[in-house]
Amino acid sequence: MRYIIVLFWSFILGQVVGYIGGALNNGSYDFVWTSIISLAAGVLILLIGQFALPKKKTSQI
Numbered sequence: 001m002r003y004i005i006v007l008f009w010s011f012i013l014g015q016v017v018g019y020i021g022g023a024l025n026n027g028s029y030d031f032v033w034t035s036i037i038s039l040a041a042g043v044l045i046l047l048i049g050q051f052a053l054p055k056k057k058t059s060q061i
Contacts (some may be wrong), residue, residue, distance in 0.1 A: 007042045014038020 018034030021027075 003046060006046055007039060010042030011035065011038050012043065014041060 014037060015031075015033055018038070019029050024028040
């Protein structure tokens with residue numbers, strides 16, 4: 001479930017950043033290209049989170 005939420009929010013925030021970035025640069029807003037980039041960034045964030053966190057070690061008594 002957390003993967004879906006991360007991808008959802010990366011999609012939404014990517015669209016906002018793409019729209020504002022296009023407006024500030026006097027460029028055009030491309031929905032498809034912005035969607036691809038934002039979802040790729042979301043997958044990258046998930047991969048970094050998966051491999052960067054240390055594994056929890058359980059202590060044996």
